[in-house]
Amino acid sequence: MRKVHVEYMKDLPINIFLANIMEYPIHWQDSIQILFVLKGTIDVGVENEIYTLNEREIEIINVNEVYSIKSNDPDNLVLVLNIDPNFFERYYDDAKEVFFYTDSSEGKPQEDEKYHELRKYISILLYEAISKIDDYEDKIEEYLLDMMYHLLNNFHYLFYEGEGLEEDDEQLERYHRIVKYLSNNYMNKVSLQEIADKEFLSSQYLSYKIKDILGHGFNEYLNQIRVEESTKLLLDSDRNISEISEEVGFSHVRYYNKHFKLHYNCTPMQYRKKYKVSEKELEKMTKVKYFNIREAMPYLTNHIEDYERYDYDNRIIKIDIDLNKDIIDEYRKPDIIDLGDIYLLLEEENRRILEEIQREIKFKYCIVNKLFSEDMDIYRDKNHKFINWTRVENILDFLRDQNLIPIIISENVEEYIINDFINHFSNLYDEDVEKWLSMGIEDLEPYFPKKKISGMQDTISMVPYVLYNYIHLNNRVVLNMVDEISKETILNNDTFFGGNGIFTSNYLKKPSYYAYMLLSLLGDRVIDRGEGYIVTKSEYGYQIMLFNPVEIDEKVIYDSLPMDKIKERKISLNILNMESDFQVTKYVLDKGFGSVYDKWAGLNRPERLDNDNWELLKEYVHPNVSFYYGKKSTVYNTVATIKPYGTVLFVLNNVLNS
Numbered sequence: 001m002r003k004v005h006v007e008y009m010k011d012l013p014i015n016i017f018l019a020n021i022m023e024y025p026i027h028w029q030d031s032i033q034i035l036f037v038l039k040g041t042i043d044v045g046v047e048n049e050i051y052t053l054n055e056r057e058i059e060i061i062n063v064n065e066v067y068s069i070k071s072n073d074p075d076n077l078v079l080v081l082n083i084d085p086n087f088f089e090r091y092y093d094d095a096k097e098v099f100f101y102t103d104s105s106e107g108k109p110q111e112d113e114k115y116h117e118l119r120k121y122i123s124i125l126l127y128e129a130i131s132k133i134d135d136y137e138d139k140i141e142e143y144l145l146d147m148m149y150h151l152l153n154n155f156h157y158l159f160y161e162g163e164g165l166e167e168d169d170e171q172l173e174r175y176h177r178i179v180k181y182l183s184n185n186y187m188n189k190v191s192l193q194e195i196a197d198k199e200f201l202s203s204q205y206l207s208y209k210i211k212d213i214l215g216h217g218f219n220e221y222l223n224q225i226r227v228e229e230s231t232k233l234l235l236d237s238d239r240n241i242s243e244i245s246e247e248v249g250f251s252h253v254r255y256y257n258k259h260f261k262l263h264y265n266c267t268p269m270q271y272r273k274k275y276k277v278s279e280k281e282l283e284k285m286t287k288v289k290y291f292n293i294r295e296a297m298p299y300l301t302n303h304i305e306d307y308e309r310y311d312y313d314n315r316i317i318k319i320d321i322d323l324n325k326d327i328i329d330e331y332r333k334p335d336i337i338d339l340g341d342i343y344l345l346l347e348e349e350n351r352r353i354l355e356e357i358q359r360e361i362k363f364k365y366c367i368v369n370k371l372f373s374e375d376m377d378i379y380r381d382k383n384h385k386f387i388n389w390t391r392v393e394n395i396l397d398f399l400r401d402q403n404l405i406p407i408i409i410s411e412n413v414e415e416y417i418i419n420d421f422i423n424h425f426s427n428l429y430d431e432d433v434e435k436w437l438s439m440g441i442e443d444l445e446p447y448f449p450k451k452k453i454s455g456m457q458d459t460i461s462m463v464p465y466v467l468y469n470y471i472h473l474n475n476r477v478v479l480n481m482v483d484e485i486s487k488e489t490i491l492n493n494d495t496f497f498g499g500n501g502i503f504t505s506n507y508l509k510k511p512s513y514y515a516y517m518l519l520s521l522l523g524d525r526v527i528d529r530g531e532g533y534i535v536t537k538s539e540y541g542y543q544i545m546l547f548n549p550v551e552i553d554e555k556v557i558y559d560s561l562p563m564d565k566i567k568e569r570k571i572s573l574n575i576l577n578m579e580s581d582f583q584v585t586k587y588v589l590d591k592g593f594g595s596v597y598d599k600w601a602g603l604n605r606p607e608r609l610d611n612d613n614w615e616l617l618k619e620y621v622h623p624n625v626s627f628y629y630g631k632k633s634t635v636y637n638t639v640a641t642i643k644p645y646g647t648v649l650f651v652l653n654n655v656l657n658s
Contacts, residue, residue, distance in 0.1 A: 002236045002282075003064075004029035006082045009129065012140055013087030016129055017080050018296045022287040024069040026235060026275055032083040032100070033061040035069075036122055038299040040076030044069050047228050048264050057110050058118060060100040060155065066231050079296050081122055087141075088148045097180045100155040114154040116303075121147035123300040124307055130294055133309065174199060175213050186225045187249040192218045223259045226250060230260065234272045241268050308568060316639075317571045321528055321535050323542055324577040329526040331536050334470065334516045335364040336407075336446050338480045340501070342368050343375040345395050353482060353503055357513075358402045361520045365444060366404045367478070368436075371395075372413045372421075387420050396425065407444075408436045447475040449558065453489070455498040456557045458510060460595040460645040464566070465552040466515040467647060471534050472549070479512055493607045496597060504596070506614070514594045514623050518545065518587055518649045532569065532642075541582060541654045546571055546640055547647040566644035573650075575636040582630040582652040584638075590646025593624040629655075 004027050008015045015031075021042060035044065037053045044051045044059050045068040053059055061067050063085050069078075092098075102110065124143050128136045178195055196203040211217050216224060226248040233244045245256035245268075260268045277285065304310045337357065344350040357363065372378060376391045399406050410418055418437065425433040447469065449457075456462065457479075469475035483499025491497050495504050502513040522545060523538030532549035535542065548566050591598045599621050600606075603613060630636055630652065640648040 002027050002232070006031040006084075008082070008084055012129075012137060013084035014125060014129070014140065014144060015082040016126055016293055018291045018293045019078055019080060020074075020076055020289040020291070021069050021078050022071050022074070022076075022289075023285060024288055025277075025282055025285045026066060026068045026231075028064050028066045028232065029061075029082070030063060030085075032063055032085055032088075034081040034083070034122065035059045035061065036079040036081070036119070038077045038079055038296060040071070040073035042069055042071040042073070042076050042078060047231075054109075056119070058102050058115065058122075060102050060151070062099045064232075065099075066228065077291075077296075077299075079122070079126065079293075079299075081125065083144065083148070087144065091145060092148070092152065097183065098152065098156065098176070100151050102155060114150070117150060118147070118155075119300075120303045120307075121150060123303040126293065126296060126300060127304055127307070127310060130297065131309075139309070175209070178210070179214070182222055182225060186222060186229065187247060189249075190222060223250075224263060226256075227260050227263045230256070230268065231264075231271065234268055235276050244268065317532075317569060318574065319530070319533060319546075319571055320574045320576060321544060322576045323527070323579070325527045325535075327525045327527055327537070328529070331522055331524050331526045331534075332476075333520050333522065333524070334361065334476070336367065336444055336476065336478045337361075337363045337365075337502075338367040338448075338478050339369065340480045340482060340484050341370050341375075342395055343370060343373070344482065344484075345398060346391060349507060350482060351398060353507060354398075354402060357481065357502075358404070360517050361513075362403070364403075364405060365407055366399060367441070368395075368399075368406045368408045371408050372410065372417055378417070387417065387424075389421070389424055392421075393425075393428070396429075400429070405439075406436045407439050407441055410437050445474075445476050446478045448478055449500050450554065451558045452500050453498045454500070454558045455496075457498050457500050457512070458496045458504070458597045460511045460591050460598065461552060461557065462510070462512040463515045463589060463647060464548055464550055464645055465557055466512055467519070467545075467547050468549070468551050470519055471529070471545075471547075472551070479516075482507070493605065495600060495609060506609070508596045508614075508617055509622070510597070511589070511595050514589050515647070518589060518623070518647060521587075521649060521651055533571075542652045544573065544575075544650040544652070545647060546573070546642055546649075548642055548644065568644055569642040571640050571642060573638050573640060575638070575652075576634070578630070578632045578634075578636050581632050581655040583627060583655055584630045585625065585627040585651040585653070586640075587649040587651070588624040588626075588646065589648075590643035592643070593646075594622055596621045 002025075006015060006029050018038075026045075035042075035053065036058050037055055039055055041055070042053050044053055044061075046059075046061065047066055051059060102115075121143055125140055125147070128139045128143070178199070181195065181198075182190065192207055193203045196206045199206065201209075207218055210221065214221050230244050230248045233239055233247065237244075239247070241256070242253045245253040248256070250256035250259070257267050260266075260271070264271055266274070301310075339345065339354070345354065370376070371392060376395075378387055378389070378392065396406065422434050422437070466477055469477045480499070480501040482503045483497070483501035483505040485491070485497070485499075485505055489497055489499075495506055495508065497505075499505065502510055502516060504510060522534070522543045523536035523540075525537045526534065527537050527542075528535035533544065533546050535544050537543075546569075548569060550566050596617050599617055600609075606613065609617070638650070640650075642648055
């Protein structure tokens with residue numbers, strides 16, 4: 001049989017193979033086939049035309065289209081992709097009726113953007129079929145569908161024959177409908193007038209348009225279909241020429257012979273005598289050598305270098321963590337927060353925010369601004385004998401309840417106020433409050449942002465910025481508690497304007513909040529540190545933080561310069577010498593988990609948040625937390641995927657075995 005019934009990959013609508021093709025006799029198949037020449041040259045005979053394909057060129061063989069392949073190049077290498085037309089028909093009704101064409105004419109290399117895009121789709125499909133990484137079946141179907149629509153929009157047969165037809169949906173639909181009708185009824189008596197009547201057109205106009213669009217007159221085109229279909233009967237049946245002539249719709253065998261000779265330059269009998277052979281002879285004529293499809297990848301890597309899943313296996317970074325390692329350094333957790341205008345803490349909501357911060361992050365020091373301002377209602381009489389410290393006392397009591405040591409900014413405050421403050425609060429707290437005023441903040445090595453406002457400070461970009469500064473540069477970045485809006489602040493919505501708080505002004509946690517929270521979960525002793533990871537130890541167990549080792553330039557954060565693309569990392573973590581069982585808690589922070597800005601963008605960036613959306617963002621946007629039991633083992637393996645701007649933290653707490 002000359003007709004090939006294609007078998008596809010299990011549960012997938014494609015099949016891919018790599019071959020050296022010296023001769024592939026006349027065949028047709030029940031699939032859409034794409035030939036992609038990776039090396040050398042082949043000649044493809046389609047119906048009565050021969051096309052020479054050179055390296056990087058592509059030919060599309062349509063369903064049941066008669067074709068053959070020959071080559072004089074013993075080193076040729078061809079990637080063949082078979083596509084089940086039933087797959088595309090699930091999305092596009094006439095999938096089996098559409099013919100796709102590429103331009104393989106001499107002197108016209110396939111260098112248009114549409115060809116580059118097609119090569120990329122083919123390369124992605126091959127890569128996914130080879131790698132079989134997570135959800136590869138879904139990815140294959142997703143990109144195959146995208147490729148089929150790319151073919152439909154850029155390689156449709158009517159686009160090639162009629163210039164500008166793709167701009168007119170109504171005309172495109174009409175002539176596709178006519179061609180479909182002729183393809184399905186060529187064996188019957190079909191007249192131009194009959195079709196003209198169906199389309200409500202005059203026969204003269206339709207005749208002109210068919211010639212213009214299809215490149216052939218009506219009868220010429222119809223007879224071409226009949227002749228081409230007859231070749232299958234000549235090669236795959238024992239019917240005589242007269243029977244075949246009648247079956248494909250010719251009124252007389254002499255008429256059939258005439259048109260066949262015009263098309264193939266030989267009679268039907270000569271064609272049959274030349275090409276009809278037994279199954280055994282056909283098999284002997286076929287000279288195709290198959291290779292492992294993996295060998296095609298070196299020819300295609302330049303097409304998928306920017307594909308996010310490319311080289312997934314090779315990008316697995318293997319890290320061995322030995323829990324028996326000696327301590328190599330001390331780790332200092334984030335310990336300073338700037339409370340901004342301290343007047344804010346007179347409001348209950350801001351107090352609640354600071355309580356939450358201290359529960360989850362536990363800063364040690366807080367920078368207190370404007371403690372001696374008019375807003376704090378410090379009253380003094382004309383003889384400077386009495387000062388009202390009620391509001392100040394209220395706030396300092398609260399800070400002490402939160403285990404925070406205040407660093408009070410007292411520049412340009414009159415000396416008698418400072419003296420009265422020291423006397424009053426030294427007696428009240430029975431401790432050296434003067435240190436709160438004179439503490440050398442520089443000794444704590446704070447690192448302050450150079451600007452208060454930057455759009456990037458709302459985004460997930462702050463996560464790698466904060467982590468890299470703390471872990472690799474030892475820059476102790478200090479941010480504010482809450483975004484503060486001033487008269488100079490330019491607002492285009494009521495939530496995000498780029499303030500340097502770890503909470504938005506309407507009390508939503510930013511990604512930077514969670515960056516500090518995860519840093520605070522690390523232990524105080526470092527036992528290992530490397531590119532993109534740190535391992536610490538505490539009295540409760542061990543902590544392993546994984547992140548993208550990318551230094552985010554401050555010009556990106558504060559001057560809105562474009563950021564280099566950060567790639568996803570897949571890490572295989574081998575934890576060695578577990579001396580006991582552990583409860584493992586895994587925290588994942590990235591765009592999908594913990595970035596309220598990205599979720600807000602997903603809501604179409606509303607200018608104002610209604611109560612429902614605010615509750616959703618407040619309650620459901622946070623790092624993904626999972627926990628499980630880790631049995632004591634010589635080597636404990638776990639795999640983590642680090643998204644471009646994200647981090648993963650493993651906390652291993654000792655389990656006491658009874």
